[in-house]
Amino acid sequence: MSEVMQHKSDSGMAVTFSEAATRHVLSDLGKHPESRGIRLSVKKTGCSGLSYVVDYVVVPQENDIVLPLAGDYQICIDKGSYPYLKGMSIDYVKQGLNHKFVFNNPNQTGQCGCGESFTVE
Numbered sequence: 001m002s003e004v005m006q007h008k009s010d011s012g013m014a015v016t017f018s019e020a021a022t023r024h025v026l027s028d029l030g031k032h033p034e035s036r037g038i039r040l041s042v043k044k045t046g047c048s049g050l051s052y053v054v055d056y057v058v059v060p061q062e063n064d065i066v067l068p069l070a071g072d073y074q075i076c077i078d079k080g081s082y083p084y085l086k087g088m089s090i091d092y093v094k095q096g097l098n099h100k101f102v103f104n105n106p107n108q109t110g111q112c113g114c115g116e117s118f119t120v121e
Contacts, residue, residue, distance in 0.1 A: 015040070015067065015075060016089040021101065022070060024092040029073055034058055037074035041081040049119050050084065052103050083107070084120050 064076040110119040
């Protein structure tokens with residue numbers, strides 16, 4: 001089993017990255033020296049309502065929950081998105097010829113058939 005890195009806010013709920021996900025994020029951030037980390041958020045879209053968004057962060061926004069990732073890098077979570085993301089684990093897997101993030105979210109109650117969006121009740 002791979003190592004898992006947990007990142008906790010003051011509320012104690014963790015966002016967990018697998019070793020593979022952490023390695024991929026750090027490798028990708030190394031290609032963008034101006035970035036200080038990644039931002040996790042959700043947006044309304046698709047047939048089920050919400051989708052995950054992963055962006056680079058140069059400077060955390062005022063409404064971000066900021067957690068350490070590794071070294072000087074940070075995970076920034078939009079406060080409005082946090083209720084949808086708390087307790088989530090993120091992995092990075094190979095499927096066929098492609099690699100992708102897999103979001104295992106205990107708050108998710110449904111998903112559209114194409115897998116692009118999800119619901120939370």
